[in-house]
Amino acid sequence: MAAKRRDAPSKGDQRVQAILDAAEVLLERERAEPMTVESIAKGAGILRGSLYFYFGSKQEVLAALVARTVAQLHMEDPAADLDAPVRDIVRQAVRNTARTWREHATVMRAAVEFGPEVPEIGQLWRDTIANNTKVMARVLVRAGLPDEDGPTGAAALAQALCWMTERNFYHASTQPGGLDHMTETMVEIWCRVLPGGNPCSS
Amino acid sequence: MAAKRRDAPSKGDQRVQAILDAAEVLLERERAEPMTVESIAKGAGILRGSLYFYFGSKQEVLAALVARTVAQLHMEDPAADLDAPVRDIVRQAVRNTARTWREHATVMRAAVEFGPEVPEIGQLWRDTIANNTKVMARVLVRAGLPDEDGPTGAAALAQALCWMTERNFYHASTQPGGLDHMTETMVEIWCRVLPGGNPCSS
DNA sequence: GAGAAAAATCTGCACTGTGTCGAAATTTTT
DNA sequence: AAAAATTTCGACACAGTGCAGATTTTTCTC
Structure with missing residues (x-):
């Protein structure tokens, strides 16, 4: 329609x-x-x-609100320094994501929750995650993960980790102090997935 | 009420x-x-x-349906052989989770989607993930991750990885063949998080 | 500044879907 | 067979959404 x-x-x-x-x-x-x-x-x-x-319709209002917020995220997103050490890139990327959840938690949770029933919101949200995935896949390739399309290639791992980050920040954003705690957990897991698997905390 | x-x-x-x-x-x-x-x-x-x-109310019908399905999951859940090698445990646990998504995808997606608006469903679903988290935390401790409560302790990593698994299987369950592909990706990530970080595919 | 056109607002209407409740029907118990 | 309990029905009230024509306000043109 x-x-x-x-x-x-x-x-x-x-x-x-x-x-x-x-x-x-x-x-x-x-x-x-x-x-x-x-x-x-x-x-x-x-x-x-x-x-x-x-x-x-009301659904169109919600879709426009999510679109406005997503556009704002893109404007605020600092360009990643892709020449820095991989672990620093990962740490900074997770921190940037935590910051966007801190500043826009309400609308981002709404995007997650209304996505299944409002196709336009669902697509916007998936596109947002896909953009993050693309960048992080390149980071994982640089770190040494196989640059291939299979289920254990860098692209698949990046996508899975980005959805992990989305899901965990979604939950953490509802609790005071949750995002800081979760940021450390996300960084730890991302780093452990990198070749050499050294945790960031050690 | x-x-x-x-x-x-x-x-x-x-x-x-x-x-x-x-x-x-x-x-x-x-x-x-x-x-x-x-x-x-x-x-x-x-x-x-x-x-x-x-x-x-209609919400009560949905909550009862999710409760019935979750009870069924518990009945079907094979007891994990916690004496097996850790990577085998992880592989089997992910496969079991994939199987439950394969067999109950519709109601499980409904649990995810209605959880935010129906408190009873939300609690049921969080409890389900918490149960998985508890088991997998012990597996991570056995693998050598620190048995502590901080953001990089085994409990925090297990919880984050369980939500990752939930989120990725949720999406994968809507695509033909998606769960098999995603199973390999989930196993790969879980294994890379284990100490030693060796991927399962190599 | 006046008149026309466009934009914006209002108001009543129709409809869908939910939940309620009293009456009636059916089933169970004595 | 009658009484009691359970189950079903059907009409009602309500909230919320979206529509459309009339009216008002604002903008544009001369």
Whole structure:
């Protein structure tokens, strides 16, 4: 089904952002106030019917919010220094990921949770993980893992480790101090997978 | 809120299972027919109002279905031979997990997806992973990883690796042949994390 | 500045899906 | 056979979503 959303006019641009801001606030206080079209519109300063001028459905609002956050992640993502020692690259990459979870946990958890039921969000999220995987696969190849396509090639290991990192940070982000603790655990595992397998902590 | 469900009578026991069976079928054909109270009741051979005699809500049906499946997993889970070589234990454990995903993928994916919004399912699923973690932590300690509580102790690594396995099998279970491919990848990573870090494939 | 066009908002409507509850039917027990 | 318990039915109320025409506001053109 084609999206109903029209090209946004300039005043509408502000309204679109207000709608997305309102949706994000509701995600953060989901226990206290369930996210409905009514509550999103109220938070954006319009009535329910008006919201459909900008978005075709509540799912489209969520997809746009996730897209906005993912775009922000890309802008904030520091370019990796791929000439540094591999373990330093890995450590820095994990730390950067932890930072994005710290700063955008609510929307990132929403991306994980709504991905299965909103195809657009699911694809956005998988693409985000795929981008990370591509970079980290090159790092693993540089470290000496086989540059091949099989289940034990660098690409497969990188993908599996990126999903591990996503899943563990997803859980850790709900607990105070969880991300710092989990960062050390993620670095430890990534490093142990590298050839030579020396743990980072020793 | 206390569950409204009453103690189930003997004829009702059969009806409860029929309801859970109907719910499972609908999960499997979710693209073709959305799961509603109406469609669950229809599949169980009753009208909508009758379903509420057995379950307080649709969420309770889902929680009972996940509980039934998790109980079944426990029954099917072969006791690990903890005296075997560690790498054989790891390989067998991953294969067993792959088999449970192969045989119960639909309900297990539902457990992952509904966990965030249905607390009872979330707890059930976390408990399941915690049980696996406990066993695998002991295996990692046997392999020589530090038996301590810090972020790089055996317990933390086991937990992170179990969530990695869950996440990767979740994705792999949606693709033909995906679980076999992923099994090799999971074994490879688990083995590389073990002291000595020798990959299983070499 | 006025009028036309476009954009934005409002309001009522229709619909789906969930959960409730009293009445009726069926089954079980005495 | 009658009473009690269990199970089912069906109508009701409600929340939430999305639609569409009317109205209002804003922007654009002359």
